[in-house]
Amino acid sequence: MINKENNDPFDLNKILNVENLTINDYEEICKRLKRKPNRTELGMFGVMWSEHCCYRNSKPLLSKFPIKGKNVLVGPGENAGVIDVGNNQKLVFKIESHNHPSAIEPFQGAATGVGGILRDIFTMGARPIAVLNSLRFGNLDKPSNIDLLRGVVSGIAHYGNCVGVPTVGGEIEFDDSYSGNPLVNVMALGLLETDEIVCSGAKNIGSPVLYVGNTTGRDGVGGASFASSELTTSSLDDRPAVQVGDPFIEKSLIEACLDAFKTGDVIAAQDMGAAGLTCSSAEMAANGNLGISIDLDLVPSREENMSAYQYLLSESQERMLFVVKEEKINNLIEKFTKWGLHATVIGEVIETKEVIIYHKDKIVAQIPTSALSDDTPVNVHKVINNPPDYLLKKWQWQENNLPEINKQKIFSLKYDKSFSLSEIILKILSNPSIASKRWIYKQYDSQVLANTVFKPGESDASVIRLREQNEKKSRVFSGIAASVDCNTRWVSLDPFRGAIAAVAESARNVSCVGAEPLAITNNLNFSSPETETGYWQLSSSCDGISEACKILETPVTGGNVSLYNESINKDNKITPINPTPVIGMVGKIENVEKAISSGWKNSYDQIWIIGSDKSEKTIAASSYLEYFHGEITGRPPKIDLQDEKFCQVFLRNAIIKNFVVSSHDVSDGGLAIALAECCILSSKGATIELQKDANRDDNLLFAEGGSRIIFSVDKRKERDWLNYLKKIQINLKSSIYVKKIGYVSTQTLNIKIQDKNICNIRVEELTEKFNNSISGYF
Numbered sequence: 001m002i003n004k005e006n007n008d009p010f011d012l013n014k015i016l017n018v019e020n021l022t023i024n025d026y027e028e029i030c031k032r033l034k035r036k037p038n039r040t041e042l043g044m045f046g047v048m049w050s051e052h053c054c055y056r057n058s059k060p061l062l063s064k065f066p067i068k069g070k071n072v073l074v075g076p077g078e079n080a081g082v083i084d085v086g087n088n089q090k091l092v093f094k095i096e097s098h099n100h101p102s103a104i105e106p107f108q109g110a111a112t113g114v115g116g117i118l119r120d121i122f123t124m125g126a127r128p129i130a131v132l133n134s135l136r137f138g139n140l141d142k143p144s145n146i147d148l149l150r151g152v153v154s155g156i157a158h159y160g161n162c163v164g165v166p167t168v169g170g171e172i173e174f175d176d177s178y179s180g181n182p183l184v185n186v187m188a189l190g191l192l193e194t195d196e197i198v199c200s201g202a203k204n205i206g207s208p209v210l211y212v213g214n215t216t217g218r219d220g221v222g223g224a225s226f227a228s229s230e231l232t233t234s235s236l237d238d239r240p241a242v243q244v245g246d247p248f249i250e251k252s253l254i255e256a257c258l259d260a261f262k263t264g265d266v267i268a269a270q271d272m273g274a275a276g277l278t279c280s281s282a283e284m285a286a287n288g289n290l291g292i293s294i295d296l297d298l299v300p301s302r303e304e305n306m307s308a309y310q311y312l313l314s315e316s317q318e319r320m321l322f323v324v325k326e327e328k329i330n331n332l333i334e335k336f337t338k339w340g341l342h343a344t345v346i347g348e349v350i351e352t353k354e355v356i357i358y359h360k361d362k363i364v365a366q367i368p369t370s371a372l373s374d375d376t377p378v379n380v381h382k383v384i385n386n387p388p389d390y391l392l393k394k395w396q397w398q399e400n401n402l403p404e405i406n407k408q409k410i411f412s413l414k415y416d417k418s419f420s421l422s423e424i425i426l427k428i429l430s431n432p433s434i435a436s437k438r439w440i441y442k443q444y445d446s447q448v449l450a451n452t453v454f455k456p457g458e459s460d461a462s463v464i465r466l467r468e469q470n471e472k473k474s475r476v477f478s479g480i481a482a483s484v485d486c487n488t489r490w491v492s493l494d495p496f497r498g499a500i501a502a503v504a505e506s507a508r509n510v511s512c513v514g515a516e517p518l519a520i521t522n523n524l525n526f527s528s529p530e531t532e533t534g535y536w537q538l539s540s541s542c543d544g545i546s547e548a549c550k551i552l553e554t555p556v557t558g559g560n561v562s563l564y565n566e567s568i569n570k571d572n573k574i575t576p577i578n579p580t581p582v583i584g585m586v587g588k589i590e591n592v593e594k595a596i597s598s599g600w601k602n603s604y605d606q607i608w609i610i611g612s613d614k615s616e617k618t619i620a621a622s623s624y625l626e627y628f629h630g631e632i633t634g635r636p637p638k639i640d641l642q643d644e645k646f647c648q649v650f651l652r653n654a655i656i657k658n659f660v661v662s663s664h665d666v667s668d669g670g671l672a673i674a675l676a677e678c679c680i681l682s683s684k685g686a687t688i689e690l691q692k693d694a695n696r697d698d699n700l701l702f703a704e705g706g707s708r709i710i711f712s713v714d715k716r717k718e719r720d721w722l723n724y725l726k727k728i729q730i731n732l733k734s735s736i737y738v739k740k741i742g743y744v745s746t747q748t749l750n751i752k753i754q755d756k757n758i759c760n761i762r763v764e765e766l767t768e769k770f771n772n773s774i775s776g777y778f
Contacts, residue, residue: 428623615705658717
């Protein structure tokens with residue numbers, strides 16, 4: 001019988017507000033329980049029915065995603081996605097957010113974000129091999145944003161470096177919309193080390209439930225609910241909802257868990273992440289179609305006089321919950337004790353399909369597993385039929401709204417003065433969103449484990465070396481490529497086109513190193529879905545992701561939804577973030593020796609470009625328009641996904657045949673910035689000759705879109721390359737062009753348009769602007 005002491009009267013409206021539950025939720029809970037819930041049970045429902053845990057606002061939209069593919073072994077629903085990457089190897093990967101915790105406690109918020117995503121990986125039986133991150137902050141002209149950036153980067157570096165998993169890549173962007181609500185998304189990759197994928201469904205009635213890892217404290221109580229609400233000026237009061245991590249315990253936990261999984265004695269495993277014991281126990285029971293009972297008095301704790309509510313909702317880090325074989329329990333406990341970890345039986349699997357919680361010899365919660373986990377509430381929102389009026393107005397923007405080019409100088413609407421095209425390139429290069437992120441990634445250990453092929457910043461995607469391909473020990477290593485990407489300006493101006501572009505660019509980045517894109521994980525960071533615009537942005541972005549993934553054949557294996565990313569200031573003014581659907585793309589490469597980076601390789605190598613004539617190339621919605629003219633307007637280019645796919649296949653084949661020695665996609669900043677970045681990475685120049693195919697020179701240099709990739713061809717293989725190109729011309733789609741635009745030179749980036757020299761910049765000057773922008777703020 002449920003403990004009546006927990007059914008004492010309480011202020012219902014106040015409690016529902018704390019738990020982010022509605023009065024309709026409360027009535028549904030009473031209906032499912034066939035009685036009124038007590039305070040502890042309300043807390044359990046609060047976290048399990050939060051957006052963070054049950055996707056109550058986004059579930060209908062997520063069902064649109066393609067989730068099956070020839071390589072997919074495990075899709076959405078488990079701790080992480082799993083794909084087959086050949087040679088009897090399985091890649092486990094996922095991306096998660098820790099936005100709100102990082103906003104109020106940047107160091108621990110970011111650090112525990114790394115710890116949490118790593119547990120999602122090794123819970124499946126995989127050894128973590130790499131971490132990438134996607135970060136968003138307000139502009140660095142505000143000291144508060146600098147402090148947030150410093151704290152978040154320190155937290156990521158601290159946890160990743162200490163636990164011994166390399167941080168190999170990522171992206172970062174700055175925009176005022178993130179000033180009160182930074183985004184911290186972390187993606188992790190792992191290689192399966194067990195014969196079978198470890199899943200989370202409880203099995204075998206009477207099997208012990210084993211708690212392993214760190215102790216439980218009051219840190220992180222209510223974290224899932226906290227992550228599912230807006231940030232306000234009083235959010236600092238929610239610091240207890242931010243967890244505190246210990247990477248050295250996490251390292252012990254990784255080794256102990258992988259050791260235990262290899263024995264086959266662990267039946268099911270679940271990370272105690274969001275919602276802690278509540279979520280892990282309820283999900284294990286629900287996934288196994290059984291019940292579970294837990295005695296909180298047996299849970300290792302670090303604080304005295306903790307309530308049942310605090311035990312169940314604590315999100316203390318480095319903890320796992322296992323269902324294990326009864327006859328092997330002592331052996332498993334011994335393994336974890338050897339690593340200095342707690343390992344205690346706290347319950348068992350039961351036949352009754354309930355989650356039963358004991359505390360101080362009394363039942364404090366007794367809930368049918370179906371009540372917590374099945375048919376969770378769905379908030380139904382109507383999608384508006386047309387884009388908001390403010391966007392329709394922006395879509396009407398035309399290039400003729402810009403000042404005319406006068407004697408190769410352009411008047412800046414932002415700076416109220418004229419600049420040469422060379423000066424514009426330098427100015428865009430020095431914008432923190434485009435400039436080198438060296439100040440950040442230098443703090444990360446990218447080389448630990450000794451399998452990182454390219455250092456951060458050297459290539460469009462990160463490349464990780466895997467084990468040998470065959471038993472002949474031929475020293476041929478396969479590899480994994482990974483990229484995280486999202487152009488939030490494009491998404492804010494057109495969520496559908498912007499989301500398509502995010503998938504396309506992340507795939508393009510993977511192709512640019514020579515790898516074949518296989519699958520994605522996504523992190524959907526949006527504002528409140530309760531506003532018409534907010535929900536339309538989310539819905540349109542999901543439509544775009546779905547369309548792009550279907551055509552590019554990169555199914556969605558899982559991810560994370562983070563809503564209510566908006567800040568409320570002291571005047572109760574709400575500032576939503578730019579919609580940010582971050583795409584984490586993974587791909588495989590058969591031989592990492594063939595992987596290529598972005599910088600030029602040899603002087604006098606030819607420079608070529610491939611692109612689509614059908615895809616738009618425009619300075620609407622471009623970095624140039626925003627960073628030079630101060631205008632965030634226009635409609636983003638439309639990408640032809642079939643052409644995109646063809647361009648990527650063409651490039652990968654040319655890389656495999658050893659013709660292409662470097663490649664870099666044309667994205668933020670357009671062609672001029674892509675060329676400059678290749679020069680900077682190689683300390684070599686480039687001589688470029690372009691044909692005037694646009695009305696304005698700035699369009700030709702700074703337009704974005706067009707599925708374009710610049711690449712260099714080995715000068716020693718020029719004849720073979722031209723013969724190869726001639727042979728496949730018949731197979732080239734009429735909408736695809738492959739053009740030679742110049743050659744690698746020394747010392748300067750020289751660009752001519754129709755035989756007119758419009759840019760001549762020394763590589764040293766490009767490098768200085770590019771490398772010292774972000775570090776200058778510190």
